[in-house]
Amino acid sequence: MxxxxxxxxxxxxxxxxxxxxxxxxxxxxxxxxxxxxxxxxxxxxxxxxxxxxxxxxxxxxxxxxxxxxxxxxxxSGDVALVDLLRDHLSHVDRQLAALRSLRDRLTALVATARTARGLRPDDLLGLMEEVTKVEETIRNYYSEEQLAYLERRRQELGEEVIASVEAEWPRLIAQVRAEMEAGTDPADPKVRALAGRWMELVGMFHGGDEGVRDSLYRMYQDHSEDIAAQYGGPTPDMIAYVQRALDASAS
CATH class of the missing domain: 1.10.1660.10 (Multidrug-efflux Transporter Regulator; Chain: A; Domain 2)
Structure with a gap:
């Protein structure tokens, strides 16, 4: 005991x-x-x-x-914590390296595309190589079965619904950010409504599959800063704010 x-x-x-x-x-x-x-x-x-x-x-x-x-x-075999920490660190380092490399490549290509020379086939081939590395990183989070499931989800939802959700995310993030910066209590009904819609959109992605949902959360936790900086995604503080609103709704 x-x-x-x-x-x-x-x-x-x-x-x-x-x-x-x-x-x-x-x-x-x-x-x-x-x-x-x-x-x-x-x-x-x-x-x-x-x-x-x-x-x-x-x-x-x-x-x-x-x-x-x-x-x-x-x-059940009593895994040593120090070994887990070492393996976890190496795993995260590989993921970060892949994303940073892709970011550097895209930054350079944006600059090149604006010049008179423009983009050449070698530039695009290099970009595809970097994208492949990122895809391999994603596969560290999602099993083949989960990736197949996500593809089926995409087909079931249809491109029109997916486009609508992708367009709604930036607006929803902006609304949550505004309430958070205004100091609105997460328990406020309007914040709780935003948090509810937030979870509805996330739910449309994972479709109720707990394994896919957990993989999504783990990937975000590891790369939240990069996602926020590169793609305008929510910051960790914003995620915590939404979670407090959800906890308030559940209490």
Whole structure:
């Protein structure tokens, strides 16, 4: 039995601090990879310091491409944290290198395209090579089955719906940013409505598949700054703001 003399975290607090969702933590408990140390007299899940270390191990192994079933098997063998940290660091470094290289290539091509010389076939071939590297990076997060599922989702939704969603995202991000910068309480009904629509759009992507959703979140967590800088995506602070609004709606 574990001793609980140290700090304890409620499920909502742990979700907020880690950038996960309460639903994800519940799912981890359901599949047996992370069970809360105890429950409060009111029945609330309580996680201790050992659970936090365990959660990091779960996320690190997921980031390395393991399924939740494989994660459970690996952790049953008492994986060394230092080995996970080392492998996780190498994995993230490879991903960042691929994105930075693509960014540098695109920056150079934008400048070249504006000159009298214009773009040559070699320029475009080099760009395709960089895009391939990024695609390989994406495959570090999504299994072949998940990628096939996403392609089916795209076909089911249709190009018109996808174009509509892609056009709505920048507007939604701008609205959330405006409320956040204005200091609006995340529990405010208008922010909660924005957060609800946010999750609807995310849901259209993963279609309720928890594995695809978790892969999406992990990829974003690793590359949030690059995504925000290059593509105008939401910042980590904005994601946390939306999560607080969602938590307020769930309470």
């Amino acid at each position: 574990r001793e609980h003399g140290g700090r304890l975290w409620k499920v909502g607090e742990l979700a907020r601090l880690t950038g996960l969702t309460v639903r994800t933590l519940h799912h981890y408990e359901h599949v047996g990879v992370l069970r809360p140390a105890s429950r409060s007299p009111a029945g609330h899940r309580l996680y201790d310091e050992a659970d936090v270390r365990r959660l990091y191990q779960v996320l690190a192994l997921r980031d390395l491409g393991l399924s939740l079933e494989e994660v459970g098997t690996a952790l």
